[in-house]
Amino acid sequence: MSGHSTSVRGVAASLGASALFGVVFYISGVVDAPSEFVFAWRILVTFGCYAILLLHPAARAAFASYWSALTSSRWKPVLLVVLALLVGLELWLFVWAPMHGHALSLSLGYLLLPIALVLAGRFALSTPVTRTQWLAVAIAGAAVTYAISLSPVVSWTTFAVCLGYPLYFVLRRRAGLDSPAAFGVEMAALIPLAILLIGLADTSETTPSGYAGVAAVAFTGAVAMAAYLAASALLPMPVFGLLAYAEPVLLVGVAVLLGERVESSDLVVYGLLVAALAILATDRYRAARRRTHPVALDPVGTAARGGDYVGREC
Numbered sequence: 001m002s003g004h005s006t007s008v009r010g011v012a013a014s015l016g017a018s019a020l021f022g023v024v025f026y027i028s029g030v031v032d033a034p035s036e037f038v039f040a041w042r043i044l045v046t047f048g049c050y051a052i053l054l055l056h057p058a059a060r061a062a063f064a065s066y067w068s069a070l071t072s073s074r075w076k077p078v079l080l081v082v083l084a085l086l087v088g089l090e091l092w093l094f095v096w097a098p099m100h101g102h103a104l105s106l107s108l109g110y111l112l113l114p115i116a117l118v119l120a121g122r123f124a125l126s127t128p129v130t131r132t133q134w135l136a137v138a139i140a141g142a143a144v145t146y147a148i149s150l151s152p153v154v155s156w157t158t159f160a161v162c163l164g165y166p167l168y169f170v171l172r173r174r175a176g177l178d179s180p181a182a183f184g185v186e187m188a189a190l191i192p193l194a195i196l197l198i199g200l201a202d203t204s205e206t207t208p209s210g211y212a213g214v215a216a217v218a219f220t221g222a223v224a225m226a227a228y229l230a231a232s233a234l235l236p237m238p239v240f241g242l243l244a245y246a247e248p249v250l251l252v253g254v255a256v257l258l259g260e261r262v263e264s265s266d267l268v269v270y271g272l273l274v275a276a277l278a279i280l281a282t283d284r285y286r287a288a289r290r291r292t293h294p295v296a297l298d299p300v301g302t303a304a305r306g307g308d309y310v311g312r313e314c
Contacts (some may be wrong), residue, residue: 007104008236013227014243020224022250024217029258031213037201038214039092040194043187045218046225050184059181083182084189086168093160094215097100102157103255104262110248111273114280117142120166125173132283136276143272150265177213236289238308242281249274 028038053059070076097106115137129137148154172178203210232240252270256262262270263288 016232017224018225018247024221025254028095032210033206034201035096036197038095040197041218043194048186049222063181066179084186104260105155105157107251109158112162116162116166124170136280139276143269147269
């Protein structure tokens with residue numbers, strides 16, 4: 001398979017994943033079923049898809065490595081429960097927010113998330129931050145300051161995303177549980193909660209179309225995750241990282257489709273955040289390109305290493 005064909009398929013997979021996550025966000029906003037019921041079925045279906053992946057030898061090897069790390073200490077299984085609850089909160093919010101008129105505030109959290117990850121990497125993991133990244137952080141800070149000056153109350157859903165995910169990733173990284181198998185195990189840890197929520201959910205007013213919507217959210221979310229993982233394997237990290245910024249912008253559009261109003265003052269905030277993301281994406285693209293293609297600086301060393309590259313933080 002040619003490199004061009006692989007790149008085209010990778011770009012299609014990445015953009016397709018973002019579009020499918022947007023579909024999940026939209027359906028969650030219109031489905032007539034309890035958010036906890038939808039969330040629970042998404043957990044079960046996602047876990048089922050990860051279980052199927054264990055048929056592949058590479059997936060089993062990744063799981064064995066993760067299990068070894070997880071059982072290396074008594075406190076790590078406890079941390080697994082904490083991590084599962086953190087990521088479970090984010091998945092539930094992705095369903096609950098569009099149902100209850102918080103789609104815009106949640107999308108704002110996702111727009112702020114890349115900036116929050118930069119700060120979390122710098123102060124919690126001692127990751128170097130470039131001047132360009134600091135510029136993006138400053139612009140995002142100006143956007144938040146402007147938003148707070150207009151309304152001192154910022155939705156808790158925004159903070160739950162832009163603070164919750166960095167905490168999740170930092171804890172995983174510090175504990176040595178940052179593995180391709182981690183998310184599947186975390187879904188397994190949430191299965192008892194999912195079964196409990198299904199048993200407690202009041203679905204007496206849920207119509208057949210509502211059940212169809214629940215199934216659509218669960219299976220579309222699983223397909224979106226598969227497309228996202230395929231894109232990560234098919235694309236060079238610079239391109240993969242750059243395309244990942246399409247999703248938070250798309251979520252804003254979905255929020256508008258769901259009927260939430262964007263005030264003129266909000267346009268300033270979102271405009272500044274999009275500018276910050278563009279700067280951050282360009283900086284990451286250039287940095288990753290230098291790591292991926294250092295031929296001009298060290299052609300012999302690059303050939304010996306096989307042109308390896310460093311993956312994304314998240």
